[in-house]
Amino acid sequence: MNSYFTVELLIGTFLGLLLAMVILLVLQVRTTNKVNKLTYPAYEYVIEKAEHDAEKLVQEAQHKAQSIIAAAQQAGAKTIADYTSQAKEIHTEYSTALHTQTESLEHAMQDISDEETAALQKVTDAAEDMITTQEKSVITNVEKTNQSIQQLVAQTEQGAKESIAHIEEQIAAVGDRLETQLKETDTTGQELLQKHIASLQGVADKHVEMYTDARIKLLDEHIEQLVESVVLDVLHTQLTPSEQASLAFKALQEAKAQHIL
Amino acid sequence: MSDTTTLVQELCANTYTVGDMRRRLGLLQEGAELALFNDETTDPVTAIKAAIKERGTEDDVAAVTAWGTEMFSQFTAATIREHISTLQKAVDALPIMTLYIPVAFPESELATMSAWGREECAPQLLFDVRVDPQVAGGCAFVWNDTYHDFSFKAQSKKYPGVITQHLNAYA
Numbered sequence: 001m002n003s004y005f006t007v008e009l010l011i012g013t014f015l016g017l018l019l020a021m022v023i024l025l026v027l028q029v030r031t032t033n034k035v036n037k038l039t040y041p042a043y044e045y046v047i048e049k050a051e052h053d054a055e056k057l058v059q060e061a062q063h064k065a066q067s068i069i070a071a072a073q074q075a076g077a078k079t080i081a082d083y084t085s086q087a088k089e090i091h092t093e094y095s096t097a098l099h100t101q102t103e104s105l106e107h108a109m110q111d112i113s114d115e116e117t118a119a120l121q122k123v124t125d126a127a128e129d130m131i132t133t134q135e136k137s138v139i140t141n142v143e144k145t146n147q148s149i150q151q152l153v154a155q156t157e158q159g160a161k162e163s164i165a166h167i168e169e170q171i172a173a174v175g176d177r178l179e180t181q182l183k184e185t186d187t188t189g190q191e192l193l194q195k196h197i198a199s200l201q202g203v204a205d206k207h208v209e210m211y212t213d214a215r216i217k218l219l220d221e222h223i224e225q226l227v228e229s230v231v232l233d234v235l236h237t238q239l240t241p242s243e244q245a246s247l248a249f250k251a252l253q254e255a256k257a258q259h260i261l
Numbered sequence: 262m263s264d265t266t267t268l269v270q271e272l273c274a275n276t277y278t279v280g281d282m283r284r285r286l287g288l289l290q291e292g293a294e295l296a297l298f299n300d301e302t303t304d305p306v307t308a309i310k311a312a313i314k315e316r317g318t319e320d321d322v323a324a325v326t327a328w329g330t331e332m333f334s335q336f337t338a339a340t341i342r343e344h345i346s347t348l349q350k351a352v353d354a355l356p357i358m359t360l361y362i363p364v365a366f367p368e369s370e371l372a373t374m375s376a377w378g379r380e381e382c383a384p385q386l387l388f389d390v391r392v393d394p395q396v397a398g399g400c401a402f403v404w405n406d407t408y409h410d411f412s413f414k415a416q417s418k419k420y421p422g423v424i425t426q427h428l429n430a431y432a
Binding site: 220223224227228231232235236241242244245246247248249250251252253254255256260261 | 360362363364365366367371373374377378381382397398400404409411414417422424425428
């Protein structure tokens, strides 16, 4: 009985606590909705303010950037103007110096040219004098040489005439000797020729004899072949088989007589 | 054995060449087989001769039928092949002279030459005849594996100049 009461008490407590929690939860929800409704205008204000501040910051940054760009452009223009003026000054300075040097160089070259021309003229004159002298010397030498050649030609002509006469004499002597030797040779040659012809005649006679024998032999062979063919033809056409058999029998008997069988 | 020898002697009595011998033995075998394997045959010897007469030439029939009754009477249906084989072997063992002749000789001439050959050279000699027109005026033969030419052409070659000498003497 006592324990039954305890269980009921516990169940009642649990249910009471559960109910209290439900009530608390409902209250919490309602409280949250109210807070949201109350705080919404403040949140919107904060956002709009932030946007306004950001736009202002952007505008300021743009103004600042424009001013920096303008300053940079002014500085660049100024620098370019400075460099241009310096370049002009340098150009003028170098042009002046170059002109001065060119003039001095022209003067120097003119002086050198004059000196060289004078020296060349001197050398040319000296060369002309030397050539003239040499020409005269050559002409003199040529005249002397011509005289020597004429003398030499005359001497050579005389020598040649003498040599020709001497050679003619020698040729006549050689001709005489040749004629004599030829006459001797002719006699000997005739004898040799006769001997040679005689020997050739003997060889030719032998050749003719050999040729005749060969021809006769060939002719004999032809005759024998002709006779053989005629005999064979006669044997085949004129003899009867019995007569042929008789000849064959005699041939066998001849073989027996020769002890072949 | 002695019977075979007698039979071979009988075969050689009227057959002188190898060709004739083989042809006639073949004719004998054919006639014997035809007669002996016929059920209607009552007289074998007569039947064999009749069969040979029907198939052989005149010369062959005359030669085969002349071999005598003993030749035909020995054949029976059981022994014919053995006898023929024995005869062929005996014929193959006979001495043979290969004879080259210009034309085919008559049987009588061959008989004369064969008789002379069997007397002078070897008994039961058979000629193996070959026709060669080039051996006219004589003959040629092979004996003991050696060829011998006794034709007119060979003899004229053997004595060169003989013909022209005779012609010169005649001229």
